Amino acid sequence: MSAIFKRELCSYFTSPVGYAVLAVFMFFSGIFFWVQCLYVGTSNMSTVFQSMFFIVLFVIPLITMRLFAEDKKQKTEQALLTAPVSIPGIVFSKFLSALVMFVFCLFSYIIEGIALSFMTTPDWSVIIGNVLGMALLGSAFCAIGIFISSLTESVIVAAIASFAINALISLFDTIASTIPIDFIKNFISSLSFQTRYGQFALGLFSLADIVYFLSITFIFLFFTDRVIERKRWA
Amino acid sequence: MIKVKNLTKTYVGTKALDNISFSLNDGDILGFLGPNGAGKSTTMNIITGYLSADSGTVEIDGTDILEDPTAVKRKIGYLPEIPPLYNDMTVQGYLEFMFKLKKVRLPMKEHIAKICNMVKITGVSGRIIKHLSKGYRQRVGLAQALLGEPPVLILDEPTVGLDPQQIIEIRKLIRDIGKKRTVILSSHLLSEIQAVCDKIIIINKGKIITSGLTDELTATGKSTARMELVIEGRPQQVYSMLERIDGITKVIEHGECEKGCYEYVIESGRDVRRLVFRAFAKTDYNILSMKPVSVSLEDTYLDIISGKTEGVKDNVSDI
Numbered sequence: 440m441s442a443i444f445k446r447e448l449c450s451y452f453t454s455p456v457g458y459a460v461l462a463v464f465m466f467f468s469g470i471f472f473w474v475q476c477l478y479v480g481t482s483n484m485s486t487v488f489q490s491m492f493f494i495v496l497f498v499i500p501l502i503t504m505r506l507f508a509e510d511k512k513q514k515t516e517q518a519l520l521t522a523p524v525s526i527p528g529i530v531f532s533k534f535l536s537a538l539v540m541f542v543f544c545l546f547s548y549i550i551e552g553i554a555l556s557f558m559t560t561p562d563w564s565v566i567i568g569n570v571l572g573m574a575l576l577g578s579a580f581c582a583i584g585i586f587i588s589s590l591t592e593s594v595i596v597a598a599i600a601s602f603a604i605n606a607l608i609s610l611f612d613t614i615a616s617t618i619p620i621d622f623i624k625n626f627i628s629s630l631s632f633q634t635r636y637g638q639f640a641l642g643l644f645s646l647a648d649i650v651y652f653l654s655i656t657f658i659f660l661f662f663t664d665r666v667i668e669r670k671r672w673a
Numbered sequence: 674m675i676k677v678k679n680l681t682k683t684y685v686g687t688k689a690l691d692n693i694s695f696s697l698n699d700g701d702i703l704g705f706l707g708p709n710g711a712g713k714s715t716t717m718n719i720i721t722g723y724l725s726a727d728s729g730t731v732e733i734d735g736t737d738i739l740e741d742p743t744a745v746k747r748k749i750g751y752l753p754e755i756p757p758l759y760n761d762m763t764v765q766g767y768l769e770f771m772f773k774l775k776k777v778r779l780p781m782k783e784h785i786a787k788i789c790n791m792v793k794i795t796g797v798s799g800r801i802i803k804h805l806s807k808g809y810r811q812r813v814g815l816a817q818a819l820l821g822e823p824p825v826l827i828l829d830e831p832t833v834g835l836d837p838q839q840i841i842e843i844r845k846l847i848r849d850i851g852k853k854r855t856v857i858l859s860s861h862l863l864s865e866i867q868a869v870c871d872k873i874i875i876i877n878k879g880k881i882i883t884s885g886l887t888d889e890l891t892a893t894g895k896s897t898a899r900m901e902l903v904i905e906g907r908p909q910q911v912y913s914m915l916e917r918i919d920g921i922t923k924v925i926e927h928g929e930c931e932k933g934c935y936e937y938v939i940e941s942g943r944d945v946r947r948l949v950f951r952a953f954a955k956t957d958y959n960i961l962s963m964k965p966v967s968v969s970l971e972d973t974y975l976d977i978i979s980g981k982t983e984g985v986k987d988n989v990s991d992i
Contacts, residue, residue, distance in 0.1 A: 442773035446759070453761045518757035518817070521721040522774045523746040671725045672685070 440528045447506065447536035451516025454462025457540060460501050464544035467494045472551045482559045484551065488569040488640040492576070492633060496609060499577060500601035501609065502540050504534045508597045520671070534585055534656075541577040545570050552599045575652040576632060580605055582659035589666045590633045607660070609633045674698055674826060675720070675855055680729035682715055682879075689715045690726070691879040692841040697872070699824070702848070702851035704870030705859035714754055717827050720857070721751045733825060747776065748901055750823035754830055756814025760803035762872055764794060764813055767802060767821065777821035784820070791846060792816045793839075805835035815843065819850075826850060828858040832865060844869050855965055858873040875974060899966040902937045902949070906958030911935065918952055920945040936962055 451457030468491060475486040483665040519529050548570050555561040584601040591597050611631035618624040628634060635648045675697045682690040690712045705713045718724040720731050731745075733736045738745040746977065759767055768785045777784065789795045792812045800825055802813065811834045824908050832840045837888060847869050854911060860866050867887060868913060874884040883890070903921055904911050908926055915924045915937060923940040930936045939945070944976060955958050 442770055446762075446770050450759075450761055513758070513760065514753065514755045515759055516755040517718075517723055517751070517753045517755075518771065518774070521723050521746060521749065521751045523743040523770075523776055524774065525743065671723070 440524060440532045443529060443532035444536050444539075445522070447533055448539055451502075451536075451540050456501060456505070460498055460540065460545060463501075464494060464498050465547045468544075468547040468551065472554075473475065476551075476555065476640065482555055482561050484548070484561070484566055484569065485553075485640050485642065487551070488548075488573060489637065491573070492609070492636055492640075495573070495580060496605045497538075497576060498544065499541060499580040500584050500587075500598040500605065502537045503581055503601060504598035505586055505588065505594045506537060506585050507589040507667075508591050508594045511592045512594070514657075520667075526667050527660075527664050530585065530660055530667070534581055534660055537581040537585065538574070538578055541581060542574055545573055545577075548573075568642055568644055569639055572636060572644070575639070575649060576636045579632065579652045579655040579659075582656040582663075583608075586659040586663045586666070592627045605632075657667075674734055675857075676730075676732040677716070677720065678685075678730045678732075680716065680719055680726045680731070682719065682724070686822055688831065688879050690719070691728070693876070693879070693881055695874060695881070695884060697855050697857070699855055700852060701872055702847065702856045702870045703860070703872045703874060704866035705857065705876060706863065706866055707859075707876040710878075711876045713876060714829055715879075716876070717751070717753075717857065717859065721749050721827055722746050723751075723753075731775075740744050748824050750818035750820065750826045752818040752821060752828045752831055754833075756810055756811060758802045758810055761801070763799055763801055764789075764805070765798040768798075771817040772820050775821050779821065781850045788816045788819050790874075791819065793842065805890065808836060808839060808914070811835060812839070812843075814822050822854075826854055826856045828856065830860055831858055832860070832862070840865075867940055897939050898936050898951075900946070901962070901964045902939065903934050903957055903961040903967055904937060905934045905961055906956075908935045911958055913938070914952060914956070914958070915939055915949070918945060918948050920948065938966070 451460070468487070471487045471490045472484070474489065476482065476484060507516070510519065520526070548566060552561050552563065552566045580601075583604055584597070587601045587604065588597040591600070608630070609632050611627050612633055615624045615628035615631070616625065635651055638645055638648055677696065678694050680690050680693040681688070693712070693716055695703075705716065707713050715724065719726045720738075722738050722745065725739075733745045733748050736745050742947065759770070762770065765785070768788070769781065772781050786795070789798055792815050794809060794812050794816060797809055800809065805813065811831070815828070815831055826847075828847070832843050832935060835843060844865065847858065849867075850856060851871075858866075858869065871887055872885070873887050873890055875882045875890075902915075908929075912924055912926055915921060920941045920943050921939050922942055924937045927936040927938060939949075946965075949963065950960065
């Protein structure tokens with residue numbers, strides 16, 4: 440398992456993908472930090488985290504797009520599936536490498552927090568809480584991206600489909616607002632990533648939100664495992 | 674030891690494998706022969722655990738691959754038809770990755786160096802795989818299959834893309850490996866199977882058409898072989914005499930080759946040289962030459978695949 444994790448993590452940096460992801464994330468994070476904190480003159484970074492939600496929608500498909508799609512295309516999945524490693528082990532290793540790559544991006548917030556500490560006393564609990572919240576959000580998006588990647592041989596199709604699904608989930612709020620029946624409206628709204636992540640951004644840690652993101656992660660990793668196992672029996 | 678019993682696999686309505694059974698002992702080298710789509714790769718993929726069969730079992734050293742896939746996979750080195758190479762890695766990095774993936778418990782650096790030396794890729798070990806030629810890629814694929822010295826080696830077209838010198842080296846390597854370990858290889862090159870394998874399975878449309886020792890199958894071909902004869906005398910009489918000889922199934926006259934002498938090709942189900950000699954010794958027709966036409970495995974294979982010859986062995990599961 441650790442061999443797959445290390446290989447996948449290293450592969451982000453043997454191709455331009457890892458650097459591009461870090462550059463895009465840090466660029467927008469820096470812009471939002473400057474506009475919404477430094478320019479306004481506040482140490483509250485909550486608005487930065489809320490704004491970054493949409494950047495995460497774009498960035499995570501870039502991290503997950505090649506994880507299974509490229510293995511299928513290059514036929515390297517034969518090496519993985521004939522090695523003495525279980526399919527859940529393969530799926531989890533790849534997921535972990537994507538999540539760690541995403542966590543690397545989150546270090547930009549720590550740098551911004553340190554930059555802020557030269558001018559004022561930042562609320563580190565809010566920053567750390569938000570980083571954890573974003574890591575949970577990233578974990579759910581990574582699992583969805585890996586699932587999509589397991590369905591196709593095309594890296595581009597995997598990226599576009601992941602982005603479309605991420606965007607759709609994020610639009611649940613808007614969709615819910617158009618539904619007149621309260622029960623359905625509340626149900627769809629409760630599935631919204633944006634609403635649940637918004638709680639973290641405001642510094643509110645709720646166990647329900649944590650469980651929600653972890654459940655989404657688990658469900659999509661399980662689906663990925665089933666997709667690969669089903670292919671063996673096809 | 675490998676035991677394959679009643680493997681069946683269907684792809685969307687098409688039967689890719691139909692009740693395939695065979696068994697191999699340690700030190701056997703088995704060649705899988707068959708046209709494209711015959712089911713060779715499917716069989717190999719099922720043995721390695723890459724695919725699952727609809728029914729049937731695969732046992733390696735008594736362990737069923739479905740009951741303990743991890744333990745069985747540890748015992749197999751597999752080179753698929755397209756080598757599973759990560760193009761963004763160096764050869765050394767890739768082999769180190771595969772070494773760890775296969776959970777090999779040998780000293781890593783020394784073992785990889787030894788394998789690289791065996792397949793002659795030491796000189797390119799620092800190069801990125803995507804920059805390698807097809808021949809080198811194939812050898813890197815073979816190297817990863819050899820990692821961990823697995824007791825079972827499954828090689829799907831192992832010499833594709835290699836130059837003649839490399840082909841000779843790899844065949845020698847496979848023969849050396851096969852002295853101690855079980856090797857299954859598929860190839861479209863019949864000469865390769867003949868040169869490397871001591872057992873052969875000919876497979877077509879998902880079924881084993883015939884199987885046996887390489888020598889047996891070649892000998893089987895010889896017993897049904899053709900002979901070229903040059904006989905002095907009137908062709909009509911000679912032709913009818915030949916036809917009457919017991920065992921001769923077909924006579925073809927190839928015309929006059931020298932004055933008064935005619936060339937014939939006969940096909941027979943057994944050795945008829947003595948019968949032919951005795952039959953003509955009683956007449957005025959002189960046999961000037963009698964030469965068996967050698968039948969290669971290729972002829973046997975083509976005959977079997979085209980349906981000209983029935984299965985040579987009834988009990989195909991006993992190899």
